[in-house]
Amino acid sequence: xxxxxxxxxxxxxxxxxxxxxxxxxxxxxxxxxxxxxxxxxxxxxxxxxxxxxxxxxxxxxxxxxxxxxxxxxxxxxxxxxxxxxxxxxxxxxxxxxxxxxxxxxxxxxxxxxxxxxxxxxxxxxxxxxxxxxxxxxxxxxxxxxxxxxxxxxxxxxxxxxxxxxxxxxxxxxxxxxxxxxxxxxxxxxxxxxxxxxxxxxxxxxxxxxxxxxxxxxxxxxxxxxxxxxxxxxxxxxxxxxxxxxxxxxxxxxxxxxxxxxxxxxxxxxxxxxxxxxxxxxxxxxxxxxxxxxxxxxxxxxxxxxxxxxxxxxxxxxxxxxxxxxxxxxxxxxxxxxxxxxxxxxxxxxxxxxxxxxxxxxxxxxxxxxxxxxxxxxxxxxxxxxxxxxxxxxxxxxxxxxxxxxxxxxxxxxxxxxxxxxxxxxxxxxxxxxxxxxxxxxxxxxxxxxxxxxxxxxxxxxxxxxxxxxxxxxxxxxxxxxxxxxx
Amino acid sequence: xxxxxxxxxxxxxxxxxxxxxxxxxxxxxxxxxxxxxxxxxxxxxxxxxxxxxxxxxxxxxxxxxxxxxxxxxxxxxxxxxxxxxxxxxxxxxxxxxxxxxxxxxxxxxxxxxxxxxxxxxxxxxxxxxxxx
Numbered sequence: 001x002x003x004x005x006x007x008x009x010x011x012x013x014x015x016x017x018x019x020x021x022x023x024x025x026x027x028x029x030x031x032x033x034x035x036x037x038x039x040x041x042x043x044x045x046x047x048x049x050x051x052x053x054x055x056x057x058x059x060x061x062x063x064x065x066x067x068x069x070x071x072x073x074x075x076x077x078x079x080x081x082x083x084x085x086x087x088x089x090x091x092x093x094x095x096x097x098x099x100x101x102x103x104x105x106x107x108x109x110x111x112x113x114x115x116x117x118x119x120x121x122x123x124x125x126x127x128x129x130x131x132x133x134x135x136x137x138x139x140x141x142x143x144x145x146x147x148x149x150x151x152x153x154x155x156x157x158x159x160x161x162x163x164x165x166x167x168x169x170x171x172x173x174x175x176x177x178x179x180x181x182x183x184x185x186x187x188x189x190x191x192x193x194x195x196x197x198x199x200x201x202x203x204x205x206x207x208x209x210x211x212x213x214x215x216x217x218x219x220x221x222x223x224x225x226x227x228x229x230x231x232x233x234x235x236x237x238x239x240x241x242x243x244x245x246x247x248x249x250x251x252x253x254x255x256x257x258x259x260x261x262x263x264x265x266x267x268x269x270x271x272x273x274x275x276x277x278x279x280x281x282x283x284x285x286x287x288x289x290x291x292x293x294x295x296x297x298x299x300x301x302x303x304x305x306x307x308x309x310x311x312x313x314x315x316x317x318x319x320x321x322x323x324x325x326x327x328x329x330x331x332x333x334x335x336x337x338x339x340x341x342x343x344x345x346x347x348x349x350x351x352x353x354x355x356x357x358x359x360x361x362x363x364x365x366x367x368x369x370x371x372x373x374x375x376x377x378x379x380x381x382x383x384x385x386x387x388x389x390x391x392x393x394x395x396x397x398x399x400x401x402x403x404x405x406x407x408x409x410x411x412x413x414x415x416x417x418x419x420x421x422x423x424x425x426x427x428x429x430x431x432x433x434x435x436x437x438x439x440x441x442x443x444x445x446x447x448x449x450x451x452x453x454x455x456x457x458x459x460x461x462x463x464x465x466x467x468x469x470x471x472x473x474x475x476x477x478x479x480x481x482x483x484x485x486x
Numbered sequence: 487x488x489x490x491x492x493x494x495x496x497x498x499x500x501x502x503x504x505x506x507x508x509x510x511x512x513x514x515x516x517x518x519x520x521x522x523x524x525x526x527x528x529x530x531x532x533x534x535x536x537x538x539x540x541x542x543x544x545x546x547x548x549x550x551x552x553x554x555x556x557x558x559x560x561x562x563x564x565x566x567x568x569x570x571x572x573x574x575x576x577x578x579x580x581x582x583x584x585x586x587x588x589x590x591x592x593x594x595x596x597x598x599x600x601x602x603x604x605x606x607x608x609x610x611x612x613x614x615x616x617x618x
Contacts, residue, residue, distance in 0.1 A: 077548050222548050231581065232507065235586065408599060449592050
């Protein structure tokens with residue numbers, strides 16, 4: 001498991017950074033937990049978010065630690081189309097623009113994506129959808145935990161399990177103390193750091209090494225990375241596009257943002273954010289292509305981003321990279337823990353087990369679920385079964401199968417629940433099969449294609465005549481999600 | 487999961503796959519000292535190229551064209567590891583284009599659904615109520 005023996009920083013420095021960071025993060029969690037008027041609450045509760053802030057929050061949410069680790073990995077494995085393919089994840093944002101408008105119009109009181117599926121297709125479809133959502137969330141949690149361990153091992157040589165344990169412990173602590181709503185402020189800071197960091201490193205790489213040298217080195221050592229007809233990377237293009245669409249269309253993180261915007265803002269904010277985000281993975285991916293020119297050894301593909309960045313910036317820069325990427329990972333992990341615990345508490349605990357749960361019971365359940373999720377994530381992270389991108393695209397088989405049930409559910413009254421259920425189940429199964437039979441770079445594509453076919457076929461065989469007005473008649477939820485410190 | 491384990495002296499070399507369909511694979515080794523990772527196009531290692539020398543314990547090889555690639559790790563004391571063969575066999579371009587076309591169709595059809603659904607007033611609750 002320990003494959004880096006030439007890390008740029010020594011383990012002592014690594015431990016010092018981790019200790020200081022842990023103390024800071026827990027302190028922040030405690031501080032935000034005391035603060036009842038959180039920025040996130042203010043922004044989302046007002047439902048009056050304007051274009052500038054709206055665009056910024058969308059971009060901040062879509063720029064995650066994967067931009068620093070998975071995007072470079074894909075460039076190292078898939079080459080030029082890997083970089084460009086990753087940026088096609090912005091298409092999900094662009095396509096969500098009309099959905100955001102539609103969601104807001106059909107359900108002005110504001111609902112979760114799960115509530116929509118339940119109202120549109122019934123309880124069984126809702127449960128299938130919930131399972132997919134949970135699975136996706138868990139996959140992300142594991143990828144974040146893994147990323148923490150990988151990052152620390154890559155830059156300091158500290159064994160993977162220690163780094164992974166530290167990041168999970170910090171984030172469980174932060175989420176328990178800081179409350180269930182991810183603070184949008186940290187999203188902003190994280191996005192800003194990653195954006196500026198990626199640009200600075202790319203510029204430095206070009207200035208220190210030179211584009212010609214980078215190009216020549218890749219051509220000599222890893223020539224197929226520059227081949228625009230490399231088959232796997234061609235297959236990857238629409239796979240990543242559809243993965244991004246599936247992620248956004250199904251996730252309540254995006255649905256809740258649609259509800260937060262002022263009338264008319266959501267559409268433009270999504271468009272703008274999508275266009276602004278698209279170049280970022282290309283810049284981050286480009287960094288990976290400097291590997292041959294630097295003469296750097298990359299022991300595992302998901303380490304390449306931080307390793308190249310640290311190499312270009314030197315030892316001091318490596319410290320900065322470690323702190324920045326660790327902060328980004330922690331911020332993403334906190335948000336994920338919060339969002340996943342809300343999903344479990346609301347849709348499983350309250351709706352299935354204890355409909356009359358009091359606020360105190362909800363709070364207690366939430367705390368236990370957060371800890372439980374942390375433990376489960378640790379158990380799944382421990383064996384380090386695969387690389388980051390390959391784990392993420394495993395969840396792609398599932399989320400891409402929800403694209404047509406969600407989109408057709410919103411825009412096509414013929415879409416029926418049989419098609420939605422078959423689409424999600426069989427789409428996921430087909431995607432999963434193709435993941436192992438062909439490669440991780442086709443799973444989402446196959447899942448989406450099979451799902452679409454089934455939804456369309458079922459809707460023509462037995463067309464529904466759904467009245468979208470039904471979505472407007474349901475009362476808003478009586479109990480608000482638990483917020484604040486626990 | 488690693489395949490191809492075999493023992494030879496103090497150095498052991500493994501690959502994570504025997505057949506690489508996307509031109510990338512990971513080589514891992516166990517050694518007591520620094521090693522030199524050698525690559526050759528022939529099983530007899532007639533002509534070798536040193537791809538890595540150092541004390542890390544793995545390397546990602548990527549961007550390889552089709553063909554058989556042979557690797558061995560040499561320890562500082564001159565011992566060689568077991569040889570490892572990885573066959574790079576990219577997917578046929580036709581298959582790749584097939585997936586591309588399927589992806590394009592799914593994307594365009596989804597786009598069509600959203601655009602036409604957003605435009606069609608009959609899909610709106612108000613429109614529906616008016617018709618009835």
